[in-house]
Amino acid sequence: MYLLDHPLVLFFVTCLALLLAHELGFCLRGLAKDRDSKEWEKQVHETRNQIALLLSLLLGFAMSMAVSRFDERKKLVVDEANAIGTVYLRATMQAEPIRSRAPALLSAYVDARIAIFDKNDEERERQDAVEDSRRIQDALWAGAVTAAQQSQTPIVAIYAQALNEMIDLDSERVAAVLNRIPADIWALLALLSVLTSVVVGYGQRHRSMLATFVPVLMVAIAVSLIADLDTPTSGFIRIDQQSLKSLSAQLHT
Template sequence: MTVFVLLTLFLMALLLAGIETGRRIRLRQREEQTSSGLSVIDGAIFGLLGLLLAFAFSGADARFEARRQLIVQETNAIGTAWLRVDLLPAAAQPKLRQDFRQYVDDRIAFYRDLNDDPGKAARDFSESNALQMKIWSESIAAARQDSNPAVLSLVLSSLNDMIDITTTRSVALQTHPPLPIYILLFVLALASSLVAGFGMGDQNKRPWLHVIVYAVALTITIYTILDLEFPRVGIIRIDRYDKTLVNQRDSMK
């Protein structure tokens, strides 16, 4: 979160500097008014910036919602697999249920440690993957003892869903726009500040209200986009939705 705050404060400083630089350039040229051609270019720059901000914000919000839905899907997949353990022979259930509890504990710990302790998060992830294979093998062995193809199909299909969703969530965790998109967004923001400052150069006094509102609004918008893209780092958090997985673990008595 600290990195995001420092980055946005740095961006705000650059925007203010860009506005002042544009204004000084205009004052040095001593032009009474800009040509209509420059007005067209100004409109194109601001229009492109607005379009890019809209697409970036919309995409970030969609990815945030997708990640939230994946938490629910994983919780449901684990809950279904847990219930279908009842179909297996009674002798095999205690060991399987213990492995299930440990598996869910590791999944919760992975997302909890993801930012605070990446090394521990990597270990949690490896342990949960190992438990996936262990639960899979134990379930196959137990289902075959029952000699009922329907039981084998039901149990393994639920386990397959539980395993697959971890891959989906891992990919979603790393899905972000390419770096050139962010670079273009920053470049356009700075270009727009220069253009805005140039347009203010025909005034004797600096319109501080417009300058500050413009810089703050643009900075907050870009910060919100970054916050939505990395919802386990900044102010907009997805962590609270992990509570559904914690509740599932609490129900696994």
């Protein structure tokens, strides 16, 4: 969804929706017959606290999901950099033509992997980088297959194993990008946020800027932060590609 991929837009939309919900609750209070009764106010406040508690628990649960997925994506960057470095080192132990061709291919491969997840690249550039990445994988694997057919030595075997792990990490990173917080949780968050704002407005005797805007801002900030952590290719919080960039600098030199 567009909103979940653009946390700043989600923040303003959430603020607007919750303010409207709060205003709706305040207007509904005027229709209540027992609004001046202390027992009525006690029931409204208890209902508000119960919904707010459930909302806070769900926000904490969603935050833990987003953080765990963010940490997993960070770990995969380091794992992929280590896997590519291992392939490079083992390629230098191989016979020709792998020993001369593989380093250049791996250098280009690292640059392609950085471009896929770089926040400065456009979508078309990312797609071109994905195609380059797959093409280089095919070229490296074809070289390993040829070497294995010519000479089935342990050195060739460990090179093929390292290359296979590198290719597997490509699939793992793609799966990590697609592993987002389920839409059902977002729908429940939206429902509870709106209900909380309605009940808060319903329980107010008079309009209050502090009581109106502070809860709205707190929920909007929390929801936007969760969406930002859960958005791997856009937003403000991005996965650091420093491990791959450092490896790229080493391979180019």
